[in-house]
Amino acid sequence: MRQLATIISNRLIATATMEMKVEIAPQEVAPGTFFHVKTSELLRRPLSVANVEGNVVTFLYKVIGSGTADLAARRTGDVLDVLGPLGNGFPLEQTGKRVVLVGGGIGVPPLYYTRRLLAARGIETVAILGFDTKTSIFYEDAFRELGETIITTVDGTYGEMGFVTGPLARVEADVLFSCGPEPMLKAVAASHIEERYISIENRMGCGIGACFACVCEAPGGYVKVCSDGPVFRAEEVTL
Structure with missing residues (x-):
């Protein structure tokens, strides 16, 4: 529209x-x-x-x-x-489940809106947010208002030093929602969480699936990030 x-x-x-x-x-x-x-x-x-x-x-x-x-x-x-x-977003029908939201850099924003809506449904969440350095961090207070929030920085200037995969390995949850750069998505897609959804960041042309500028490899072929995604089950795409 x-x-x-x-x-x-x-x-x-x-x-x-x-x-x-x-x-x-x-x-x-x-x-x-x-x-x-x-x-x-x-x-x-x-x-x-x-x-x-x-x-x-x-x-x-x-x-x-x-x-x-x-x-x-x-x-x-x-x-x-x-x-x-x-596009297609994150599924909110997670009643009775615990959801972990994992974001990296500019992949963090859609997880804030997602967490707000999950909280409104009474669904328990924990957020793990990764940034390069302290001055790159945003929305920390907003996330903390909604529940447990873990911050990591690559250089260790704030929160836990390292990547989001560190705290993710300690978290117990039923469902994972994630958005961020491809190396991060590849790592979290292989995590211990049983049900995993990832939002792929990609440069786009038309935004409606007509130009094939944003295709992503998938088992048996390709998918269009703009129209088939950007949110996929982890097993639906090949990173």
């Missing part, structure tokens, strides 16, 4: 990490889905949903190229051309 979104705020919250809130037509947004946002360049940028409150949607994005630099320069009142919500 193509629509216009008005920027309410657009601010720096961590090293090279921006939080953008936009006002959009009220709609149901599943956790783990994304919006395809037009920049000044020809192609759009996929932004995962960090939160939804009424008709206000929050995106978090890392400024790493000209497209996201263009988004970072936008101001309150500017209007964005967006497609969405798109």
Whole structure:
């Protein structure tokens, strides 16, 4: 669904990490889905949903190229051309189960919205969030308000030193939801948790499954991250 979104705020919250809130037509947004946002360049940028409150949607994005630099320069009142919500998200039907949410870097945002919705259903969760260094951390307090939260940093400047796989090995849970860079996803997909869902980050073209720019290898063929995912059962894809 193509629509216009008005920027309410657009601010720096961590090293090279921006939080953008936009006002959009009220709609149901599943956790783990994304919006395809037009920049000044020809192609759009996929932004995962960090939160939804009424008709206000929050995106978090890392400024790493000209497209996201263009988004970072936008101001309150500017209007964005967006497609969405798109894709398939995390399944919330986890009654009676304990869910561990594992995020790395800019893969953390969709897990916050997911955790809020799980908490509203009375589902117990624990979050493990991995960052490069202390200045890269965001949303720690927001996550802690929803339950047990473990922070790791690669350089040990905050929380546990190392990667998310360290604390994950100690956690007992029935279901795993994860989003982050591919090496991290590959590691958590092989974890001891019985039921595992991973959200794949990938550069996209059309965002609706027509251009085959975001294909991912799968047993027996390929899947399109934008339309078949971005959330998959771990066994559905080959990383």
